Amino acid sequence: MSALVCPICDSSEILTHSDHYECVTCGHEWPKEEQTDLPAGERVVKDAFGHILANGDIVAMIKDLKLKGSSQTLKIGTKSNAIRLVEGDHEISCKMDGLAIGLKACFVKKVGG
Template structure:
């Protein structure tokens, strides 16, 4: 979120309108800029090592039924080898 500088303070009703607009536009996007929705399938675009395990998810792995999080840069999912996985959207493309 970028800091916005202005000479005069913003009225509270203006702030409410600004947060509503940013909530609508704050949708998670994949590496190509395609908007991701709940339940979509995605493909990995890079080999990823999973922290805490010896598993490496290979490029091209299909991950089905993603769940969105509060952070637009992260999604939750289950891969074949790892359950309860959190992935960054910059390493995904919509399938």
């Protein structure tokens, strides 16, 4: 059996359908014929809509998100400063509303081209 993992959350709990795969953990779906031509070990971070993110991109929240350990909430549409991609569970490091935070890519969309 191949080591199939979700491109969004890196979970190995994948459901196989007739024409696509579905992640049990985050619900992301992608077609079976989608193959990456990247060298092994190179990590690709995609936003909630499948756009590839890079250092310096600007992202916006796609839903309200309560910040853990705080009474603050990041509202839908809140834009970041230039992001930095980092290793770990939270792939994005950026500033939003004056706070330095780490975000998961599944809660943001890329702004602009």
